Amino acid sequence: MKLMDNIKGGLDKISIDTLKSRAAAIKDAVPKPSPKKKEEKKDNKEKTEAIPEGSIKCPSCSNIIEKKELGALKICPKCAKLFRMNAKDRIKAIADEGSFVEMDINMEAANPLNFPDYSAKIKGLQEKTGLKDAVKTGTCTINGYRCVIGVMDSGFMMGSMGSVVGEKLTRVFEYGTEHKLPVIIFTCSGGARMQEGIVSLMQMAKVSAAAAKHSEAGQLYVTVLTDPTTGGVTASFAMLGDIILAEPKTLIGFAGRRVIEQTIKQKLPDEFQTSEFLLEHGFVDAIVERERLPQILSTILKLHGCKKEVED
Numbered sequence: 001m002k003l004m005d006n007i008k009g010g011l012d013k014i015s016i017d018t019l020k021s022r023a024a025a026i027k028d029a030v031p032k033p034s035p036k037k038k039e040e041k042k043d044n045k046e047k048t049e050a051i052p053e054g055s056i057k058c059p060s061c062s063n064i065i066e067k068k069e070l071g072a073l074k075i076c077p078k079c080a081k082l083f084r085m086n087a088k089d090r091i092k093a094i095a096d097e098g099s100f101v102e103m104d105i106n107m108e109a110a111n112p113l114n115f116p117d118y119s120a121k122i123k124g125l126q127e128k129t130g131l132k133d134a135v136k137t138g139t140c141t142i143n144g145y146r147c148v149i150g151v152m153d154s155g156f157m158m159g160s161m162g163s164v165v166g167e168k169l170t171r172v173f174e175y176g177t178e179h180k181l182p183v184i185i186f187t188c189s190g191g192a193r194m195q196e197g198i199v200s201l202m203q204m205a206k207v208s209a210a211a212a213k214h215s216e217a218g219q220l221y222v223t224v225l226t227d228p229t230t231g232g233v234t235a236s237f238a239m240l241g242d243i244i245l246a247e248p249k250t251l252i253g254f255a256g257r258r259v260i261e262q263t264i265k266q267k268l269p270d271e272f273q274t275s276e277f278l279l280e281h282g283f284v285d286a287i288v289e290r291e292r293l294p295q296i297l298s299t300i301l302k303l304h305g306c307k308k309e310v311e312d
Ligand SMILES: [Zn+2]
Pocket: 058, 059, 060, 061, 062, 063, 076, 077, 078, 079, 080, 081
């Protein structure tokens, strides 16, 4: 009681005028946006609006490019920046025509934690992307060499790994083990899917265990890291490939730069978390340009004893 009285007494001593002058001082201390900044903002807005329909502004060279100019491989014709490819386009660019046979087409996510709005979000994305979840899997041949393939898609919840991604990729390894086939996985992910909580995290262990069994059976596993490969995917199967390839200038990491800098209280190098930096430090075996991927992958398959099914 005495404490409350003391506090009350203290408050009474602060006059209304003191409060007013303090409020005025705080108001002055907050920086006001300068008229110049406002104009810049307006300019930027106008520039955004000036991009015609069917065109895109390259984030690397700032040129306005017609989307069709990017071509099947989604490469900026002015500066060679790689745009993200969806799973369908990627498979088309990698697999021999007509050779891809999709597996587990209709597998969809449940909502194990009853996470609010999760089911509706999944449904909306399924309609928008034509995918059931963030990975497409199946068998195909690449320049005549058969393999099991998994391609993650950043267009579906940033390629996040939940139960469906984990289960489908596990089945890719199991199929590869059973049929003595090499596995190739194109990774692209923001990490584990928070809406599935622990169910999503356990996929890291599950896929990794299936990859280990595939390896114990003497089969080859190649990963191709594409932009961005982060979080739980990097922390599990993305880094388990017998051979790890990456596309140029790909973001590859576990935690974000800011989180690491705050934790270790050190400034990180500019190129940190790029495929080039990881190549230099031994985490990546080779950086391969997008147009050369089918040739490089089929050469790797050939060198590892795969038999060519289709003769040229
Ligand atoms: Zn460009």
